[in-house]
Each structure stands twice: as C-alpha cells, then as structure tokens.
Amino acid sequence: MTVDVFDLTGKIAPPEARYDVVVVGAGSAGTAAAIEAAEGGRSVLLVDENPVPPGMMGTDVPLFYGGRMTAAAANPARMVEAIFAANPLLETAFDAGVEVLLGTCAWGLYRNGPAMRTLPGAMLGLADADRAWMVGYGELVLATGARDVVLGFPGWDRPGVMGAQALYALLTRYEALSTRRVLILGSDRLALETALLARAHFIEVAGIVEIGDTVRAPAELVAHVVAAGITIHTGTVIARAEGGIDGVERAVLLRDGIEIVVAVDTICLAIGTEPATELLDASGPADAAIRLVGDCAGSGSDRAAIAAWSRAIGAVAAPETIVCQCEEVSRADLLGVQPPRYLDRPIALAARSLATLGHDGPVDPDQIKRLTRAGMGACQGRRCRTQVACILSEASGLSVNPATYRAPVRPIPLKLLADWDEVAAMAAGWDVWFGIPTQWTPYAKIGTDDEAVGGNMHV
C-alpha cells in the first residue's frame, strides 16, 4: 500500500514513561486513590499542579485567586513545604512507592477514537516549570477537584474579588492569603463554611450576602455563623466593588433599593462550584480506563441557585459591566454579539444581536465566543465561561452550555510545550500544508509541458 509521507501515522512518539495508574490531583481523593493503587502493587504516578507558578496565579490559573496571594506564594520551596504540611497523606503515598510530582500540571489528554487512529496509545500531557512530556497509563484517575463559579458584577475585575476554592487553597494549602476583611457572597454550605474557615484563620468576616429571603445552608451551620457574630444580609445583592490601586476597598450592596457600604479588602464568591473536568471536556467522553474521584466526579452546585444569582446581578449591573476580563467584553457586547473594540462596528451590526442570531437556530456558545471573543483570552475562559453561559441562557430562554475547553487546558509557554526531541519521521514528513504538489501548479500551466512541479509552493 502506498504511504503518504505527510500523514501523521508513526510521527507521534510513544509516551516517555508509562504507569499502571496515573492520578491527576493530589488532594485527599487523589492521594488516597494513588496510595490504594500502589499498595495493590501497581506502578503509580501522582501529579499535582500546586505549587502553581506565581505568574500563573496572577492570571487566576487554575483558581480565581483575585490577586490576594501574599509574597510567600512566590517562593516555590516554601510552597512545597506548605503543601506537604497540608496533606499528611502525601508522605504515606511516598512510603507506598507512589511517584509524586508536585508543580506538574496535566494539560492534555489524547486517545484514539473515530477521528484519530494514529496515536501509539492513550497519553497524558504533563508540564512542570522546565519541560513538557507525555505519559502513558493503564488507568487514569482524575481527581482534579472543583472550581469556583464566578459571576461578574461591576468592579469584579479589581484585585480582591476571588473565589471560595481559591480562598480555601490559599489559606490551607499555601498559607499565603493576604485578605484581612472579607465579604462572602452566597449562603449555601460552601459560603458559610468559607466564613467559618476565614474566622478560624483570624480573618474578619464583614458579612454574608444572600439574594433570597432565607439562608440556604442547614440550620446548625447557620447557628454557628450567627454565634460567631457574622451578619447575614438576606434579600440583598452586590451592586459593585469599589477601591483603588490595591484593589477592593469596599463592597456596595443593594437591599430594597438602599445601598449598604461595607469596608472590605476582599469579596469572596461562594455562590457555587463546578467540577474541574476540563481535561475530559477537551478530549471527549470518559472510557473504561478513566475514573473520576472526589469533587470532580460530582455534579457541582445547584444550577438554579447559580442562575438566580446571575439574574440578580444582571438586574443591577450596567450594560457596560465587563464579563470577560481578558478580552474586555461587556454584557452589552455579549448580548449584542458585537465584535471586539479594535474592529469597526458598521451600522448593520447594530441591528444584529443574540436575538437575531437566535432566529437562525439555537445559539451555540462557541460561535458566540468566536464572534465576541468572550472566553478567548489568556485565562482560557476559566473566569467567564460559566457567567457567559448564564447570561446567554437568560437572554435566549434556552439552556446554553458553557463554551468548550481546548487543550492545552493550562497556559503553557511555546518553548516549554515544544517537542524538542521529535521522532525523525516528524521533520521528514513535515509540509506546510498537505504536500500535494499538483495543488500549487499555476492554472495556466496545468496540462502543459511546464506542469512539472517544484515541490511545495504554498505561500
């Protein structure tokens, strides 16, 4: 059979190492799974992206840190110590023979399937501060946890607006949270536990905000919070965050049309969480070799409650409120399906909107992402994809999914992601396009004696 030398077959190297079990995420669920597998006699790799490089934390990767890290977060050695201190099971894992790699993220999951048959096996892309590489697995355990549902309100792009998962990680895993006085949004178990955790770490809790008329958390938890003297504002919504060069200085709340000003340096979104399943989302459905454990296996918080918060914020947020921080897309731009500001907005565009797009059929979140650029930025849409989906759902009356994730699911520098040790066939079979020489024959020469081609002439 003829071989197309420019075909991908045989050009992707087999993974550098292979383990019976690879576990992504060294939280309690992932560590326990790794220990169990190792004790069963299997070779096990356990990776965790923490400590995350400080630059990444600054762009809210992977959690919504809101810039509230102390300088300690910039000291990786200290951070490794803090992580070990926070999770004593890691020692056990070491003793059980688990290979533990901290500061190592998993950025891509690749498997053969209907539209890809040429991989030499399923593989997972990893990267640390120095290099990227691929590992193979017999079983892949995803224990990647959950992340904050982030809903933007006016001023949410100031430093000091952060998520509850990020606050928890900075407090307990990193011991590197700079917050002194915090306001917490949401009144579910997550919100109240966050309030109590902050209190236990001597952070002042200026209040808890709930849009509904009743507190959502179980009564005994509410009792703890009340006993701790923490105010719960029901029937109240966040109107905006105000502040200066160091970020948030106060939160302005709105209750029955009356503004309440609360002096805080941090506003913590504890409205909900969603499973951190982006590795799978970018790769396709799970298969028999993949297992999800811990929070990433859950379904996340009550969607109706999140939608209610989104509507309540939307009712008080001005149209120019930013939705996508990276690409500076406002609510009005999103709902108008308008292009980014660096492009002209000709008159015809003013007549176009989500509503007119909806006439053509159900709106697709990825189509709107590409047109508005909301979710296309350096944070890879982690900060805004859920709120974009909420806003699109509200406006269209349909249930619009969040835009899709794409590998690499963590931002990885070109030089680090690069494969500097490609198999020889890769360079030998590399063409700019398909390597079909007749494709580039100038039309006039087709069928003449001059038709003989001079190799790739793609321009």
Add this chain to the structure above:
Amino acid sequence: MSDVPAALPASAPLPASATVVVVGAGVTGLSAAWWLARSGVDVVVIDKGIVGWEASGRNGGGASHYQSPLFAEEQRLWPQMDELLGYPTEYQRERIIIQRDAALLDHYRAVGRMCSAMGYRVDDLDSAQAQAMVPLTDATCLGGIHLRFGGHANPQRTVQAYAWALQDLGGRIVQHCAATGFATAGGRVTGVETARGTIACDAVVVAAGPQAAALLAPIGIDFPVTAARAEMIVTEPAPLMPIGGVDGNGLYGRQTLRGNLAFGGGPHEWIATTGDGPEARPASPLIRSLARRVAEMFPRAAHLNVIRSWAGIVENTPDGRPILDRVGNVTVATMSGVGFGLSPASGHAIRDLVVDGECSFADIAKLGLARFADLEPDWREQRGWAAQAADTGLAA
C-alpha cells in the same frame, strides 16, 4: 459538547421552495448564495450544523492562492469585502514568509520570482529587513520574501459576515437541517430532501465539503473528495507586528488583530466522514511540534503561552485542485483545502455557473469533473489517503 445544540430551535417552518437551494453553509456555499442574492435570485442555504462549523470557521484565514484562476478576482474583492458585506471580516493585506533554513529560503525566493513573473509582486528580504518587518524573529532568520499581494482574515467572522449579508438581501439560512438526498424528475433535481421535508427548487448548489461525495453519488455524480484532519495552535497576544500574515519554518498562519499567534502546518490524518459529517475533530500531541516551530520562527515570542489548539476537517480532491462544475441543474463546488481565501471569488464563479452556465471572469474549464473521468475507484489507497480502520490503530 458544543456541537450538540443546547436545545431544539423553535424551528421556523422549512421553506417550501426557492429558486436555488445551496447545500452547505461554509464559505463556499455562503459566498455563492450571497452572490446569487446580489443578482436578485431567491436563495435558501441549508446546513447540517451552524454556519461555518466545519473547515470554514476553523482555518488559518490565509488568502494568497496565486495558482488559482480565481485569484485575480479574489484580490480585487478582498479589500472591499467589509464594505460589500457590511460586516467586519478582519481582512488585512499582504504576507511575509521568513525562513531559518538556507535551502528553504532559496526555494521560497524561487517561488517569489515565479509569482512576480505572474504579475504578483514579491520582494526579497535579507535577514536585517526580515527582522525589521517581523519583530518577533531574531538573527536566526536568514531572510524571507514579502508578498505585495494576498492577506488574511478571521474565518468565523467572515463566515458570519457572509451569512448576515445574505440575510440582509433576503436570502434565507436554515441551520441544523441536513440534506439527505435529492428529488429528481426527468433527469433534473427538483428539490432538496431533508428530515424536515423537501424544498422544491429550480437549481441546486452542492458545497458540502467532504460530505459532498456521499450526497452526490445517488444522483450519479462521482465527486472525488476525501477528508483529513489538520491542526492549529494559538498563543496569548503578542505585540502587533506591522504585517500579521507571517508564514515560514513549515508553518502557515497569522497574527490576529488582537495579537494572538495562530499557526498550523505539518502532518494531517486521513479520516472517514459519513454524510452526517466527522464524528469528532480532536487535536493531537502534534501541537507540541507546532509549538516548537512557532518558537523557532518567533524566538522573541517563545515565552508566550499556548492557550488553545483545535482541528478542522479539510476536503481534498485527487489532484488537490478545486472542482467547480455544473451537471444539469446541479452546480458542484469544492475548493480542495484552499477555499477560505478564494471564497469571495469562488462564490462569484458559482453564481455565474448557476445563472449563466459559465464563469464570466476567468477560465475555469480545467477545474471541471471531466478530468476525473478515468480516476480509479481506489484513488485514495493509491495515494495513501485512506482512513485507517479502527482495528489497525495501535491500541489505545
């Protein structure tokens, strides 16, 4: 998954008839429909998904296909497209190709001379000139060529611009509605069949990308086209270079107006598609080899983060050249892998074929189906272009 509509549309009734039905809302079908609507033709475009969801919304955005008989018309049109359509396409003029390999540089210099001889001016750049024009490269760049023609645009934005412009002229677009076959009478197509009913028509345009082969076979049209997956990566924004259309080092792509570097190139994988389209569009670890070449081409951008990758399904004919032809009242069109850049002109040519029976502005006779009269049934295998069977893949 985004490909599944979030909810079923409150579907408008399927149009009962149209003068022309276009199957496929990629750039080729949409441009054709727009040109037809500009001539006052009542046109309906149907697509199995949403506009531009296949190759047309996922490509490199390059527009510099000097080899095509449609190129002069394309060059005339692109600078006017934003105005003609009424919506932004992000079109930018000109391209640069730089190289860090002496043999490749020589090769491209020769291609440049050939283009100049065809009337499309190309200037040589020495290393210093190339570095001045492409600030993200460095002294490892041996030089390049500057194409005083061609350019690039934003794929999804351009697709949407065609679609909106078409609607502004009264054309109709029906999404999530696949053509399943054709109604015929007396050797002519009288309607396009869909799961929602049949749209009666006087003429049909099939611009269904790689899926056109399966659609056309039942009405006796052998349309040799096959599918492959091609991949691209994109970085976070870099400072804007004076010309965003910079290729080289085995890559094609562009710097977007936002600053992102979006590049593709290298090996493809031949895949099977059904009439319903590709089953998935996965990217592969090839993105690491792409990252390497982008880092080599732009050493001053090598620290930038890669933030996405994607794949698209490319249509290819046996000789890699377009098919533009009319059989009875069926006009068939594929641009064989270079359809985005040529779309302003391909639509014009298709409009001419539908309305006048021949192209008014260029000789396209050599792009007809007749050239495949003797094509062997196993042309894919002969070229090594057959999709691998599931069980030959080296186990997952």
